[in-house]
Amino acid sequence: MTEIDQIQTFNPVTDLDKIQHYFNVDKKPFVIRNVINSNVDLKYLGKHFGHQNVIALNDNSDKETLLMAELIDKINLGKKYRLRANTKLGNLLVPQLDTTYLEKIKGSGSHLFDHLLSFGKTSRQHTLFLSTRDCTFAKHAHIISGLIIHLYGQKTWYVSKSYDSFGSIKYKRLVYPNPLYITDKNPTNEIAFTVGPGDMIYMPAYWFHYTHSDDVNISYNHFFTEKIQYYLNRTLLMFLYQSFTNPIHSFIKAVRNEPEEHIFDRQQVIDNCNKIKNDIQRQKALIFFRDNDYS
Numbered sequence: 001m002t003e004i005d006q007i008q009t010f011n012p013v014t015d016l017d018k019i020q021h022y023f024n025v026d027k028k029p030f031v032i033r034n035v036i037n038s039n040v041d042l043k044y045l046g047k048h049f050g051h052q053n054v055i056a057l058n059d060n061s062d063k064e065t066l067l068m069a070e071l072i073d074k075i076n077l078g079k080k081y082r083l084r085a086n087t088k089l090g091n092l093l094v095p096q097l098d099t100t101y102l103e104k105i106k107g108s109g110s111h112l113f114d115h116l117l118s119f120g121k122t123s124r125q126h127t128l129f130l131s132t133r134d135c136t137f138a139k140h141a142h143i144i145s146g147l148i149i150h151l152y153g154q155k156t157w158y159v160s161k162s163y164d165s166f167g168s169i170k171y172k173r174l175v176y177p178n179p180l181y182i183t184d185k186n187p188t189n190e191i192a193f194t195v196g197p198g199d200m201i202y203m204p205a206y207w208f209h210y211t212h213s214d215d216v217n218i219s220y221n222h223f224f225t226e227k228i229q230y231y232l233n234r235t236l237l238m239f240l241y242q243s244f245t246n247p248i249h250s251f252i253k254a255v256r257n258e259p260e261e262h263i264f265d266r267q268q269v270i271d272n273c274n275k276i277k278n279d280i281q282r283q284k285a286l287i288f289f290r291d292n293d294y295s
């Protein structure tokens with residue numbers, strides 16, 4: 001598997017066939033600059049969704065349930081908050097977005113697992129992310145792929161140059177049953193790129209990544225699963241391990257809760273760390289998870 005040493009970048013005048021080929025065959029992260037004109041900002045979210053209750057992560061990476069209008073007031077006062085994978089707002093926002101270009105890239109086919117994403121009250125495919133300055137996340141990967149339209153502000157993405165090995169994944173049993181894999185950040189093995197309003201990113205399933213927010217920024221993330229062959233050919237061990245260890249828990253959670261309620265449950269991970277009997281290993285695990293920012 002060849003590495004990437006810079007992010008593949010397209011723009012709307014690039015031949016669509018070329019982008020679709022890269023999306024369907026190369027299956028590596030890429031950016032398309034300026035695919036839409038976005039008018040979404042904090043004011044827009046306040047006007048349309050201010051009365052909605054949301055679950056946000058605060059400066060301590062703990063969950064807080066509050067009205068979107070209250071969250072925006074706190075953000076405007078300079079407080080650190082993050083909305084992760086919010087399906088409620090994602091589903092409300094998507095009819096107001098021009099996703100024509102995204103649909104052209106993705107094509108019309110849905111795959112077997114996409115039906116699991118559509119379970120529950122709202123579709124998991126449409127999610128909103130909102131982050132403030134210096135929000136970041138542990139380096140992670142997940143079974144779903146994302147086509148992400150950045151809507152407001154700037155954010156820097158850090159992605160591995162290739163698939164990470166199954167052996168490099170840390171704390172599989174501690175993060176469980178959160179449907180995430182975690183590994184160490186390693187700048188020498190990563191590429192960085194910054195996105196702004198209107199840019200679209202493709203992040204393939206199980207490709208490790210994290211972001212750092214340069215300032216307040218908003219994005220719409222369209223999540224989907226790849227064809228089964230993708231998982232079998234490219235990420236077999238990561239796929240099999242989660243398929244065998246996690247399906248029942250994931251399924252129950254997926255049906256009962258919205259992803260923002262459990263996509264990363266910091267307290268549960270800390271509780272799992274505290275169950276480690278060996279003192280040194282327990283302390284190491286606690287330091288790893290306490291030092292990472294999950295906002």
Ligand SMILES: [Fe+2]
Nearest residue numbers: 140141142209
């Ligand atoms: Fe992610």
